[in-house]
Amino acid sequence: MDSLQSIKQRFGIIGNNLGLNRSLEKAIRVSSTDISVLVIGESGVGKENIPKIIHQYSHRKHSKYIAVNCGAIPEGTIDSELFGHEKGAFTGATQTRSGYFEVADGGTIFLDEVGELPLPTQVRLLRVLETGEFIKVGSSKVQQTNARIVAATNVNMNEAIQKGKFREDLYYRLSTVEITLPPLRERKEDIVLLFRKFASDFALKYQMPPLQLDEHAQALLKEYRWNGNIRQLRNVAEQLSVLEKERNINAAMLGAYLPDRSSQLPAVVGQKERESDFSSEREILYKVLFDMKSDLNDLKKLTLDLINNGVSKGIQEKNQGLIEKIYGKDSTDEEEETSSVKALPFQSESPEISKVESVDKYSYAETIEEEEPLSLQEKEIEMIKQALIRSNGKRKLASKELGISERTLYRKIKQYDLNEIETE
Numbered sequence: 001m002d003s004l005q006s007i008k009q010r011f012g013i014i015g016n017n018l019g020l021n022r023s024l025e026k027a028i029r030v031s032s033t034d035i036s037v038l039v040i041g042e043s044g045v046g047k048e049n050i051p052k053i054i055h056q057y058s059h060r061k062h063s064k065y066i067a068v069n070c071g072a073i074p075e076g077t078i079d080s081e082l083f084g085h086e087k088g089a090f091t092g093a094t095q096t097r098s099g100y101f102e103v104a105d106g107g108t109i110f111l112d113e114v115g116e117l118p119l120p121t122q123v124r125l126l127r128v129l130e131t132g133e134f135i136k137v138g139s140s141k142v143q144q145t146n147a148r149i150v151a152a153t154n155v156n157m158n159e160a161i162q163k164g165k166f167r168e169d170l171y172y173r174l175s176t177v178e179i180t181l182p183p184l185r186e187r188k189e190d191i192v193l194l195f196r197k198f199a200s201d202f203a204l205k206y207q208m209p210p211l212q213l214d215e216h217a218q219a220l221l222k223e224y225r226w227n228g229n230i231r232q233l234r235n236v237a238e239q240l241s242v243l244e245k246e247r248n249i250n251a252a253m254l255g256a257y258l259p260d261r262s263s264q265l266p267a268v269v270g271q272k273e274r275e276s277d278f279s280s281e282r283e284i285l286y287k288v289l290f291d292m293k294s295d296l297n298d299l300k301k302l303t304l305d306l307i308n309n310g311v312s313k314g315i316q317e318k319n320q321g322l323i324e325k326i327y328g329k330d331s332t333d334e335e336e337e338t339s340s341v342k343a344l345p346f347q348s349e350s351p352e353i354s355k356v357e358s359v360d361k362y363s364y365a366e367t368i369e370e371e372e373p374l375s376l377q378e379k380e381i382e383m384i385k386q387a388l389i390r391s392n393g394k395r396k397l398a399s400k401e402l403g404i405s406e407r408t409l410y411r412k413i414k415q416y417d418l419n420e421i422e423t424e
Contacts, residue, residue: 004021004024004025004028007024007028007053008024011049011052011053012049013046013049014190014193014194014197015187015189015190015193015194016189016190017182017186017187017189017190019180019181019182019186019187020181020182020187020190023050023179023180023181023182024050024053026177026179027050027053027054027179028053028057030054030177031053031054031055031056031057031058032057032058032059034148035176035177036129036148036149036150036151036173036174036175036176036177037050037051037054037149037150037151037176037177037178037179038114038150038151038152038153038171038174038175038176038177038178038179039051039150039151039152039153039179039180039181040152040153040154040157040178040179040180040181041152041154041180041181041182041183042154042183042229043154043228043229043231044184044228044229044230044231044232045181045182045183045184045229045230046181046229046230047112047152047154047181048067048110048112048152050150050152050179050181051065051067051108051110051150051152052065052110054108054150055107055108055110055148055150058108058148060106060107060108060148063104063106063107063108064103064104064105064106064107064108065104065107065108065109065110066100066103066104066107066108066109066110067109067110067112068081068082068100068109068110068111068112069112069113070111070112070113070114070116070117071112071113071116072113075118078117078118078121079120079121079124079137080093080097080099080137081099081100082099082100082101082121082124082125083099083101083102083124083134083135083136083137084096084097084098084099084101084102084136084137085097085099085136085137085138085139086136086137086138086139087138088138089136089137089138089139090137090138093137093138096136099134099136101128101134101145101147102134102143102145104145104147105145105146105147106146106147107147107148108147108148108149108150109147109148109149109150110150110151110152111125111149111150111151111152112151112152113152113153113154113155114151114152114153114174115153115154115155115157115160115165115166116155117166119165119167122166122167122170123167125149125170126167126169126170126173128145128147128149129149129170129173129174130173132144132145132146133145149174151174157171157175183226183229184226184229184230184232184233185224185225185226188222191221191222191226191233192213192218192221192222194230194233194234195213195221195233195236195237196210198233198234198237198238199211199237199240199241202237202238202241202242203241206241206242208241208247209247210241210247211237211240211241211244211247211248211249212247212248212249213249213254214248214249214250214251216250216251217249217250217251217253217254219251220251220254220255220258221233221254224258236254236257236258239257240253240254240257303376304376307376307379380412381416381418383402384398384402384409384412384413384416384418385418387401387402388413388418395409395410395413
């Protein structure tokens with residue numbers, strides 16, 4: 001068996017991080033077996049190297065090695081790609097086709113982004129893992145495959161299982177051995193080494209001198225979060241190699257190629273929290289508006305009853321709860337007086353008003369639909385006039401009779417231009 005350093009050189013792996021070395025050693029140890037392996041790590045950490053190592057150091061190294069990106073295949077065709085199809089199985093199936101599991105028989109198949117597989121395909125894959133059997137699309141014939149499966153994902157599998165997006169039994173079948181690759185931000189001692197390797201490769205590719213980083217630029221490389229991991233570091237090295245004329249790179253020059261240095265991943269979480277807070281506030285606002293609509297409907301019914309039939313002490317006591325709910329216990333409160341709803345009168349002592357008889361509750365709704373808003377306004381003006389005449393223009397007495405505050409009455413007098421009646 002080759003040494004760990006020679007394996008790194010063979011597969012172009014740079015770094016001496018302890019977590020990286022443990023992952024490589026685990027891959028080498030399981031390569032001689034046929035058990036399934038699940039590689040876990042963020043996007044861009046180099047998960048594709050692990051199945052290559054496992055295949056090359058196994059007894060299957062002379063057989064087929066096929067890498068499949070499950071997230072790049074449309075859901076409608078992924079079963080055909082993996083398991084094959086018969087001629088005429090679906091529109092466009094003009095001939096019989098062998099799937100990846102049939103082609104990779106005796107070798108290794110690498111399922112990258114396995115967390116993106118649709119649920120029906122997960123069921124088929126589980127059968128392959130358990131019995132080695134599969135059926136082509138459009139066929140009833142059971143076929144056998146001896147392909148070894150190595151899968152990889154950057155999805156949090158526990159969350160995917162809880163949300164019903166990934167089968168728990170399939171997860172346990174795939175993860176007989178689990179290999180986790182650390183993200184680049186946890187390999188700070190390897191970041192400068194990787195950058196130098198990329199800078200050297202691009203210098204050779206574009207025929208120019210390699211880049212050199214000063215101490216401050218190296219410190220900035222190590223401090224940066226690298227959400228895109230090794231892939232992002234490689235892109236930055238290539239951009240600097242092509243776009244910068246100066247070969248000695250300082251922190252200011254490097255910083256121009258590192259996006260969002262001030263706002264890292266927590267900013268995204270904060271944005272989600274703000275959206276969540278906005279959603280909650282909106283729901284509360286909707287509830288308040290619906291409650292107000294209900295109160296206004298009750299208020300219209302009560303007002304129409306008072307206008308059409310008059311008010312007696314019994315009716316006033318009967319509806320006192322609704323009045324307090326809408327106006328509050330103290331109708332002279334400063335904040336409640338600003339509400340335009342208070343302009344509607346609820347009390348009158350006119351001897352001409354007769355006692356209100358009971359009215360069916362459904363007749364209120366019908367009358368409200370037919371009643372014109374202008375007639376209510378005219379009734380309101382008339383009642384204010386009568387109250388002012390009986391109180392000899394004294395607003396305090398008139399407001400008490402009408403059941404509204406003096407400030408609200410004053411505003412209504414101005415609104416309806418009733419100053420002449422007030423001074424008579």
